[in-house]
Amino acid sequence: MREISTARLWRGQTIRTRADVMRMERLHERSRLIRWSLTAGWWAGWLTVMTVWGCLYVPALGGALTVAALAWLALGPWGLLVVALVGALVARLWSRSSPSSWESRVTSRLRRFARRTRYRWSWDDVCAATGVKATDASHRVIVPRLLWVSLAEHVDELHVQLCAGVTPGVIARQADALACEWCALEVRVLAHPHREGWVLLRVVYRDVLAEDADDEPPASADLKWLRVGRREDGEPWWLRLVGTHVLIAGLTGAGKSGLVAAIIRALAPAIRDGKVRLVGIDPKGGMEYRMVSELFYMLAYGDDEHLVAALEFAADLMRQRAEALGGNVRKLLARMFGDYPLYVILVDELLALTTYIANRDLKDRANAAVRRMLSQGRAPGVVVIGCVQDPRKEVLSFRDMFGYRVALRLDSDVETRMVLSDSAYERGARCDAIPEACPGMGFVIDEDGGKRQPIKVRADWVSDAELSYLAAEYPAPEQVDVPPLATRSKRSGGSTLGGQAA
Numbered sequence: 001m002r003e004i005s006t007a008r009l010w011r012g013q014t015i016r017t018r019a020d021v022m023r024m025e026r027l028h029e030r031s032r033l034i035r036w037s038l039t040a041g042w043w044a045g046w047l048t049v050m051t052v053w054g055c056l057y058v059p060a061l062g063g064a065l066t067v068a069a070l071a072w073l074a075l076g077p078w079g080l081l082v083v084a085l086v087g088a089l090v091a092r093l094w095s096r097s098s099p100s101s102w103e104s105r106v107t108s109r110l111r112r113f114a115r116r117t118r119y120r121w122s123w124d125d126v127c128a129a130t131g132v133k134a135t136d137a138s139h140r141v142i143v144p145r146l147l148w149v150s151l152a153e154h155v156d157e158l159h160v161q162l163c164a165g166v167t168p169g170v171i172a173r174q175a176d177a178l179a180c181e182w183c184a185l186e187v188r189v190l191a192h193p194h195r196e197g198w199v200l201l202r203v204v205y206r207d208v209l210a211e212d213a214d215d216e217p218p219a220s221a222d223l224k225w226l227r228v229g230r231r232e233d234g235e236p237w238w239l240r241l242v243g244t245h246v247l248i249a250g251l252t253g254a255g256k257s258g259l260v261a262a263i264i265r266a267l268a269p270a271i272r273d274g275k276v277r278l279v280g281i282d283p284k285g286g287m288e289y290r291m292v293s294e295l296f297y298m299l300a301y302g303d304d305e306h307l308v309a310a311l312e313f314a315a316d317l318m319r320q321r322a323e324a325l326g327g328n329v330r331k332l333l334a335r336m337f338g339d340y341p342l343y344v345i346l347v348d349e350l351l352a353l354t355t356y357i358a359n360r361d362l363k364d365r366a367n368a369a370v371r372r373m374l375s376q377g378r379a380p381g382v383v384v385i386g387c388v389q390d391p392r393k394e395v396l397s398f399r400d401m402f403g404y405r406v407a408l409r410l411d412s413d414v415e416t417r418m419v420l421s422d423s424a425y426e427r428g429a430r431c432d433a434i435p436e437a438c439p440g441m442g443f444v445i446d447e448d449g450g451k452r453q454p455i456k457v458r459a460d461w462v463s464d465a466e467l468s469y470l471a472a473e474y475p476a477p478e479q480v481d482v483p484p485l486a487t488r489s490k491r492s493g494g495s496t497l498g499g500q501a502a
């Protein structure tokens with residue numbers, strides 16, 4: 001009863017006569033017309049903007065469209081047809097005769113233009129569908145803002161401003177869904193180089209690290225930064241060595257020795273000049289290092305006693321240096337490479353020394369020597385490069401003493417988290433997804449755009465022939481034998497080092 005009276009009241013107030021009804025219909029008609037023209041105008045404007053932008057982005061396409069438009073204006077539809085036929089012929093000839101310039105000037109630019117349009121066009125929908133969203137107090141869905149897109153040949157970077165409730169972790173958890181949506185290999189969430197509250201989404205379409213690299217020069221002048229490979233963004237991979245210990249973790253065949261070879265190649269000129277002394281400790285019977293024994297100041301590859309003796313030699317040497325310098329690290333850094341060469345202790349399988357040795361006394365001594373070097377060796381100029389196959393074992397007890405960690409191909413996410421960190425895995429350091437066919441590929445935590453974050457890298461491949469060449473051309477000026485363990489076991493404070501090591 002109440003509803004009927006309300007309807008009558010409404011009708012009585014607004015529509016009284018036939019003229020009123022006609023006027024209402026005219027109003028409706030006009031507003032529909034306005035809506036349609038606004039929509040059509042919006043689409044026409046959008047199409048114009050996109051066409052102009054597309055023509056500027058792909059100048060070849062812009063030129064062709066301009067010629068076609070002029071021909072149509074001057075000669076009508078026949079002119080347009082002639083231009084279309086000639087254009088198709090030119091395109092065919094160009095793509096056949098110079099595929100690389102056709103690719104770089106036309107197809108690659110068109111692909112990038114299409115990608116940019118897709119990111120912008122579907123950003124809100126993609127975020128809402130993949131769960132990169134939050135809900136505000138009025139139950140409205142809010143998504144981060146896509147502010148800038150920078151496109152490269154195979155890697156795009158989306159600069160995204162986060163919104164309340166959407167953290168970098170939320171996006172990282174949906175990275176696979178975003179990659180599927182954009183048909184990309186992977187999407188990684190990186191800290192933004194310039195802005196807080198923003199993130200950089202790196203969308204990778206082709207893994208350039210899986211392809212062969214051009215040959216690189218063998219030497220690096222600056223010992224602080226060794227060029228050992230490539231980063232996924234095409235930049236060189238610089239490995240920090242002075243002042244830090246390096247842990248290289250990877251399954252068998254993951255490329256640990258390959259990376260060590262790249263490090264040796266970068267160090268070769270300094271080895272020849274006596275600025276760097278390599279101490280090689282190879283529990284695999286010398287399989288890895290004997291081939292280039294000329295480069296080593298000291299090489300241990302025999303039985304366990306031999307290996308532990310070499311470890312203790314390095315640890316004692318470090319202590320002697322620290323004592324001689326009276327803890328004055330600045331003094332050392334100033335004189336480094338002159339009176340005090342940098343000692344690089346290469347241990348091919350760290351666990352073979354600290355865990356797998358059957359003799360308990362030897363094992364304890366090896367552990368103590370490794371710990372001493374890791375905890376005190378940086379300042380006196382003794383750095384350890386340790387390789388491990390299985391990061392789940394005891395090596396993790398001294399993992400944090402390695403300032404620079406490289407995770408190559410690993411078995412599971414747990415191992416990656418253990419070598420790098422939990423957040424590194426969540427930010428896309430998927431070492432368990434590295435294909436077996438790509439040895440030397442891995443992740444490091446390093447500076448990228450001023451922030452420390454996981455970066456995908458691949459070590460340069462150093463062939464056996466190149467290693468033999470380095471051994472012949474850059475031999476160590478001085479070589480010493482490993483001192484016998486018996487004299488070391490007295491632990492007389494390193495007196496057996498004599499004057500051979502400074």
Ligand SMILES: Nc1ncnc2c1ncn2[C@@H]1O[C@H](COP(=O)(O)OP(=O)(O)OP(=O)(O)O)[C@@H](O)[C@H]1O
Nearest residue numbers: 250251252253254255256257258439440459460461
């Ligand atoms: N950076 C690289 N680029 C291309 N191929 C590589 C690279 N590094 C290694 N390889 C290839 O992968 C093979 C295995 O690599 P490597 O011997 O370095 O593995 P590893 O991790 O040391 O294994 P293991 O633990 O058994 O010693 C090598 O024989 C080499 O052919």
Ligand SMILES: [Mg+2]
Nearest residue numbers: 256257258288
């Ligand atoms: Mg190896």
